[in-house]
Amino acid sequence: MKNKRIISVLVIILLMVSLLIIKAEYASLIYRDSTYGMPALVAKGGIENLYLGSSMFRQGLDIESIENHQGDSYILAYNGNQPISELIELEYLISNNVKIKNLYVDMYAYSMTAVPDISDDKLFLETDISTKYRLWQSIEDKSLRKLWSVCVSANNDMILTAPIVNPILNSQFRSGGALTVTGGLDGDACGKLVPPVDTDIINEEQKKAVGDIVTLCKENDIEVVFIETPKSQVVMRDLNYRSIMESYRELLDDHGVQYISSEDYKFDYDNSYNFIDAIHLSYQGRVNFSENLLICDKLAQ
Amino acid sequence: MLSFSIYSLIIYGILGAIIYHYIPQKYRGIFLSVFSILVCTVWMRGAVTCLIFAISVGIACLKLMDRCINPDRRKWILGVGISILIFNLLCHKLLYSYFVGNKTYEGNSFVTFVMPLGLSYYSFKIISYLIDRYIGKITNATFWEFVSYVSLFTQIASGPISRYEEVDVNSSIDVEPKLVYEAVYRLTKGLFYKLVIADRLSTYTITVMNDYNSYSSMALWMAMLLFSIELYADFAGYSEIAIGLCCLFGFNVKENFRNPYFSSSFREFWNRWHISLSTWLRDYVYIPLGGNRRGELRKAANVLIVFLVSGIWHGNNLCYILWGLWHGILNILSPKEIKRKCNIYLGRIFTFLLVSLGWLCFRLESVADICSYLDGMINRWSLSLGDIVSSIMPFSGDMSCVAIVLTIGLFIVLTAILEWNEYRGHKVNKNLRVGFYTFSVILFGAMGANGFIYANY
Numbered sequence: 001m002k003n004k005r006i007i008s009v010l011v012i013i014l015l016m017v018s019l020l021i022i023k024a025e026y027a028s029l030i031y032r033d034s035t036y037g038m039p040a041l042v043a044k045g046g047i048e049n050l051y052l053g054s055s056m057f058r059q060g061l062d063i064e065s066i067e068n069h070q071g072d073s074y075i076l077a078y079n080g081n082q083p084i085s086e087l088i089e090l091e092y093l094i095s096n097n098v099k100i101k102n103l104y105v106d107m108y109a110y111s112m113t114a115v116p117d118i119s120d121d122k123l124f125l126e127t128d129i130s131t132k133y134r135l136w137q138s139i140e141d142k143s144l145r146k147l148w149s150v151c152v153s154a155n156n157d158m159i160l161t162a163p164i165v166n167p168i169l170n171s172q173f174r175s176g177g178a179l180t181v182t183g184g185l186d187g188d189a190c191g192k193l194v195p196p197v198d199t200d201i202i203n204e205e206q207k208k209a210v211g212d213i214v215t216l217c218k219e220n221d222i223e224v225v226f227i228e229t230p231k232s233q234v235v236m237r238d239l240n241y242r243s244i245m246e247s248y249r250e251l252l253d254d255h256g257v258q259y260i261s262s263e264d265y266k267f268d269y270d271n272s273y274n275f276i277d278a279i280h281l282s283y284q285g286r287v288n289f290s291e292n293l294l295i296c297d298k299l300a301q
Numbered sequence: 302m303l304s305f306s307i308y309s310l311i312i313y314g315i316l317g318a319i320i321y322h323y324i325p326q327k328y329r330g331i332f333l334s335v336f337s338i339l340v341c342t343v344w345m346r347g348a349v350t351c352l353i354f355a356i357s358v359g360i361a362c363l364k365l366m367d368r369c370i371n372p373d374r375r376k377w378i379l380g381v382g383i384s385i386l387i388f389n390l391l392c393h394k395l396l397y398s399y400f401v402g403n404k405t406y407e408g409n410s411f412v413t414f415v416m417p418l419g420l421s422y423y424s425f426k427i428i429s430y431l432i433d434r435y436i437g438k439i440t441n442a443t444f445w446e447f448v449s450y451v452s453l454f455t456q457i458a459s460g461p462i463s464r465y466e467e468v469d470v471n472s473s474i475d476v477e478p479k480l481v482y483e484a485v486y487r488l489t490k491g492l493f494y495k496l497v498i499a500d501r502l503s504t505y506t507i508t509v510m511n512d513y514n515s516y517s518s519m520a521l522w523m524a525m526l527l528f529s530i531e532l533y534a535d536f537a538g539y540s541e542i543a544i545g546l547c548c549l550f551g552f553n554v555k556e557n558f559r560n561p562y563f564s565s566s567f568r569e570f571w572n573r574w575h576i577s578l579s580t581w582l583r584d585y586v587y588i589p590l591g592g593n594r595r596g597e598l599r600k601a602a603n604v605l606i607v608f609l610v611s612g613i614w615h616g617n618n619l620c621y622i623l624w625g626l627w628h629g630i631l632n633i634l635s636p637k638e639i640k641r642k643c644n645i646y647l648g649r650i651f652t653f654l655l656v657s658l659g660w661l662c663f664r665l666e667s668v669a670d671i672c673s674y675l676d677g678m679i680n681r682w683s684l685s686l687g688d689i690v691s692s693i694m695p696f697s698g699d700m701s702c703v704a705i706v707l708t709i710g711l712f713i714v715l716t717a718i719l720e721w722n723e724y725r726g727h728k729v730n731k732n733l734r735v736g737f738y739t740f741s742v743i744l745f746g747a748m749g750a751n752g753f754i755y756a757n758y
Contacts, residue, residue, distance in 0.1 A: 012736065012739075016740070016743065145748055148748055149748065152743060152744065153743075153744060153745065153746065153748065156708075156744045156745055157704040157705050157707070157708040157745070158704045160704070160707075160708055160711075160745075161703070161704045161707040161708060161711075164703075164707060165703050165704045165707065168703050169703070
């Protein structure tokens with residue numbers, strides 16, 4: 001009886017470990033038919049215009065406007081995406097034979113000051129074991145709690161409820177771009193916004209990752225352009241933000257890379273309804289920005 | 302050193318139990334006392350002096366009572382001892398209410414000293430011991446046995462408020478496979494309730510209840526009902542872990558919860574919720590006041606007093622007194638027996654709703670907040686799609702939290718089914734449940750900071 005119990009426990013442990021390994025390697029297959037994320041892009045096999053970034057891009061770029069102007073396009077955005085993780089995502093796509101002609105990278109100032117981390121667990125769901133390992137190696141917080149989250153508990157809700165949740169989420173996106181219509185802020189709310197970060201010290205690993213993205217693009221004949229999305233006035237006027245953006249522009253100049261900053265397109269920063277918070281655009285702001293971006297001279301070049 | 306959390310409780314509990322069973326019987330009281338005080342020192346830091354003070358008052362009272370033959374004088378000594386303990390408890394609650402309520406404190410160390418972990422629980426344990434000793438129910442406990450009973454670290458944070466005979470080191474049995482299995486069952490169940498239900502629900506309740514003026518009536522109703530479930534899962538989860546750890550020590554501690562949310566009346570609810578507190582109040586407040594032996598009016602008054610004491614035990618903020626009054630009045634009005642089946646089902650729904658309304662007193666900071674919240678529940682109904690969506694999923698700009706909402710909903714339904722089976726008295730397949738709880742905790746447990754709500758009382 002005792003032996004039977006021990007064997008049962010061992011079998012259950014083995015089953016659980018096997019499930020976790022299968023999840024780590026193959027869970028992304030559930031999302032190959034999605035309208036967003038990396039598995040769908042890998043399934044597509046290639047894209048002419050790829051917009052790679054954080055929630056700034058997901059909230060800030062209107063896929064309908066982009067497709068009308070540029071044709072075949074895709075927005076690949078994860079919450080809190082940083083240059084380090086963007087580099088790994090790009091390497092993953094290239095290693096999975098995704099052909100990219102033009103790459104547009106999110107020129108988000110605060111990601112340059114951030115300690116390497118992965119905010120969006122979906123990244124661990126949508127990649128294979130070796131890429132998960134690389135992502136894990138890149139982050140600074142290697143606590144047991146984080147390791148448990150990465151290897152065991154992250155995204156289980158999504159997998160468990162995939163039959164119901166996937167169709168709902170797919171209806172919210174097209175080619176990775178959000179279709180949701182969000183309202184903007186009124187003047188009073190806008191007046192209470194504060195910049196989310198209070199430092200201008202650039203993280204060296206993020207800086208190196210930007211250089212590595214540029215190098216990777218050159219090696220694979222990908223035209224790369226960095227794009228700054230509009231932020232609320234309180235951020236645009238913040239001295240730290242301006243200092244970081246100046247350093248970012250100098251870095252890109254050193255690498256001989258094109259960028260489109262806030263000076264290169266028109267945008268109504270005074271209209272509070274263009275924003276839902278200090279750094280993200282509303283639906284109205286998204287459409288306005290996208291239309292202005294796509295007709296700006298630098299992008300046309 | 303691990304500060305107080307679910308993980309430190311389990312680690313110290315298992316470690317302590319292993320050492321405990323290697324120690325000869327006659328030294329177990331000393332070991333458990335010393336080990337418990339050491340663990341409490343790690344958890345409470347300087348505030349352990351409060352525990353030592355309370356134990357000292359208890360010891361002094363016992364010694365004086367033992368030396369005294371005059372029954373009136375013994376009664377007087379008992380009264381003084383109980384008064385000092387209650388005074389100590391009330392002072393700490395007042396200080397906590399003043400400083401923390403006014404936000405004039407800085408840092409957790411001050412809070413832990415002003416409202417030490419477990420003060421309410423061990424104060425009541427000492428009082429029950431003193432009274433039981435006075436009436437002759439306990440006759441031969443030694444100094445170390447008393448200290449180990451009061452300071453037992455597995456129960457210090459959130460109870461149960463066990464009686465001495467439940468955790469008497471002399472009656473602890475040697476560990477055997479059946480006991481270990483029972484402990485495993487309770488530990489996995491407790492972890493499931495805490496990590497899979499309570500901690501996940503807290504994401505929703507915190508988001509809505511901390512900013513309730515921004516949400517529609519639907520969100521406020523949902524938050525209220527989900528907070529009820531969260532509070533139960535948190536507290537019952539802790540109790541299961543505490544009782545499970547006591548099993549490892551060989552103690553036979555009674556249940557603290559018996560599926561209370563299926564109760565069809567308030568009377569039944571209080572026979573199933575926080576049973577160790579309700580029986581304590583019955584034995585040491587209600588019955589000494591006369592119970593139901595002096596007419597209906599006096600009985601109603603006694604019930605009200607009991608629930609007021611219960612409210613003050615939880616906190617001396619007006620909200621808790623209001624909560625005590627709420628339960629007292631509803632208990633008085635509660636029918637003795639419900640015969641018709643449809644009335645039983647209606648009774649279950651109303652009892653759950655009324656109990657949930659009462660929990661607002663625990664969650665909100667003032668009576669004004671409660672009134673404002675209730676007003677929101679009534680006057681901010683909206684059938685717009687945006688409001689309905691933000692009621693169900695208030696904490697994410699995108700729809701990915703649909704998965705989280707569906708998962709927690711699934712687990713609540715599964716838990717309700719399991720609890721309903723227990724309530725009906727059906728046989729519990731513990732093997733299957735251990736597997737289910739373990740599987741769910743590993744894959745879906747929220748591995749956050751993991752304190753306990755009821756450790757604040």
